[in-house]
Amino acid sequence: MNDQHIASAFDRDLESVQAQIMKMGGMIEDAIRMAAESLETRDEELAEKVRAGDKAIDDLENLINERAARIIALRAPTAIDLRLILSVIKISASLERIGDYAKNMAKRTGVLSQMQPVSDSAGSIRRMARTVEGMLKDALDAYIQRDAELAMDIINRDEDVDQMYNALFREFLTFMLEDPRNITACMHLHFIAKNTERMGDLVTSIAEQVVYLVTGQHPEEDRPKADKTSYVSKA
């Protein structure tokens, strides 16, 4: 298939909206990293930066959705173009949700830094966040390179994040049983861990969008070998 549309403005619009997705993705990577760092280093200033940055992320999501709506209205996209626009809308929504979780983590940093640290939980959460951030970076690479294989790999990596969460859950439970004074901090830390686990799920859904974009099939569907309703000519 030829890469270029007859209407070159269509190509420019598609490129520009994808560039916005990549920009938003970069902002989210930063937000995750800074939120987790602020939690571990008890850096309230950094946490405040994450909280303040969320507005720009929301604005960018709105802009992307407006652009996508405009493309649908003007071009009535089909096939790969349709899948691309759908992916843009869904990925921007997932990124925005991840941004909210990062902001929420940064909010709890403020509370937690007033309390006694609970063992090295913040370090464990930061490692978990780093895994999610790595998955997100790869998901965005897979997106822009149209790499369904890399996307499938990311989907499989989400299990690691789930396991990290399960381990943290047990840890927090133990700390709370050991000393009820840990309860408040552990409740906050548990929310953070749970939210980070949800970030992993959202990154997974981005990777699923990449698979759909590239192959036209949703990854959970078992692709039928041959569609018996289709004839393909010899030519």
Added chain:
Amino acid sequence: MKDAVSWENDVTTNTVKIAARDVQVHYGDTHAIKDVNVDIEDKTVTAFIGPSGCGKSTFLRCINRMNDTIDVCRVTGDIRIDGEDIYDRKVDPVQLRAKVGMVFQKPNPFPKSIYDNVAYGPRIHGLARNKADLDDIVERALKRGAIWDEVKDRLQAPGTGLSGGQQQRLCIARAVATEPEVLLMDEPCSALDPIATAQVEELIDELRQNYSVVIVTHSMQQAARVSQRTAFFHLGNLVEFGDTDKIFTAPEDPRTESYITGRIG
């Protein structure tokens, strides 16, 4: 708005109405259709899409043997309707065309009254026993053509006095008056404004209850709206044939993808 413009094109597998095997068409030295094989289902709208000159109209005309009227045209292969070879010697092309109705790009009512436009086919095929019978047939056909309410008070007015969209629905009524089983439409909306187009699309979806409808269209959106199956032709080849939803979201062949997404192919 309902079915015709709904995105929910239910894909159920109906029985095969038209089966084409190894169909080739030549106009003198021009090889217009190259080895086409396709099963077209009953009670389904099938859209033929593809760039100009790819052979859509040619293939459509094979289905009611309209190509017989073109001297230089030679059709080979096998086309069956309900298992019956329509190119068999025993088949009378005029009878066949009563069973396989056709609607053209430009509405072409006869220079006669609305009534006579619709009564013409049933009369020559002897479908009515008497005047009352013919009146019934005309009324039923005009209702199927979704134009009865607009013309019932002026059946004796000339068909050519109607608006473009009304004329096209009159032609559809005329085509269904002989109780066909298959309805072929060659770009039926290309001369119509958006409202008349929407009305004809609505009608096409209703016709699907009773007929196997095959429509050639230049509008991707129209193909996506009205059909359940889509066939993409390119340079005389049937490149891809499948569920319309699939063709418009994830086609298999890069040539299909280039065409429907408006890329330089």
